[in-house]
Every structure is written in structure tokens, then in C-alpha cells.
Amino acid sequence: MALTPPGVRGLNLDSQTRCQHYHGPTDIVAIKMKCCGLYYACKDCHEALADHSITVWPESEWNQQAVLCGACGAILSILQYMHSDSRCPACGAPFNPKCLSHYFFYFQIPQVSGQR
Ligand SMILES: [Zn+2]
Numbered sequence: 001m002a003l004t005p006p007g008v009r010g011l012n013l014d015s016q017t018r019c020q021h022y023h024g025p026t027d028i029v030a031i032k033m034k035c036c037g038l039y040y041a042c043k044d045c046h047e048a049l050a051d052h053s054i055t056v057w058p059e060s061e062w063n064q065q066a067v068l069c070g071a072c073g074a075i076l077s078i079l080q081y082m083h084s085d086s087r088c089p090a091c092g093a094p095f096n097p098k099c100l101s102h103y104f105f106y107f108q109i110p111q112v113s114g115q116r
């Protein structure tokens with residue numbers, strides 16, 4: 001019965017930061033955007049609500065606390081999230097493994113160059 005974590009933005013958010021775009025049982029992660037420093041439920045929410053395009057986190061800043069677990073409110077670093085094995089290290093809530101497969105929308109992929 002938690003309230004929506006304060007400061008998370010998105011469309012039709014529920015109490016665990018699920019949004020209009022991603023609302024499966026495990027879609028509970030919100031991400032702090034590098035461009036504006038605000039938590040959004042997903043990149044599409046950012047696109048809908050922000051007046052600028054997204055900036056991805058460079059690998060050198062993956063130690064930043066930028067991933068919020070909507071289940072318990074814990075804030076993880078990007079590296080912690082990537083190595084979380086699709087569950088919250090604080091509360092054990094499962095994360096959607098598909099989110100990790102499209103993390104390149106949020107986090108710069110190392111050693112990839114020449115991509116648009
Ligand atoms: Zn932004």
C-alpha cells in the first residue's frame with residue numbers, strides 16, 4: 001500500500017512506479033535521467049513529459065545512484081542494477097529482465113562505436 005515514491009514522474013503511475021507504457025508485475029523500476037536529474041518511470045514517460053530528449057549515462061558514471069526500486073524505495077547505482085540478476089538487492093522484488101535488455105536507452109553501452 002505504498003504511495004508512489006515521491007519525485008517519480010510518469011504517465012498513470014501506480015504506487016510502484018509502473019506507468020502507462022510498462023505496467024507488468026515486474027515493471028517497478030524508475031530511472032533518474034542524466035539530462036534532468038529527475039526520476040521517470042520509463043523513457044517514454046520522459047519523452048511525453050520532458051521538453052528535451054534523453055541523455056544516456058556514460059559508463060564512467062555508472063556508479064551513480066540512479067535506479068529506484070518501486071517496491072521498497074531503495075536507490076541502486078546503475079552498476080548494482082546491472083548486476084542485480086533482475087531482482088532488487090534490498091527487498092528481493094523481481095525486476096523485469098526485459099528492462100535490462102533495453103537498458104541502452106538509458107545507459108551508454110561500452111565498446112560500441114559508430115552506432116547512431
Ligand atoms: Zn531529461
Ligand SMILES: [Zn+2]
Pocket residue numbers: 010011019020021022041042043044045046
Ligand atoms: Zn512510461
Ligand SMILES: [Zn+2]
Pocket residue numbers: 069070071072073074088089090091092093
Ligand atoms: Zn526493492
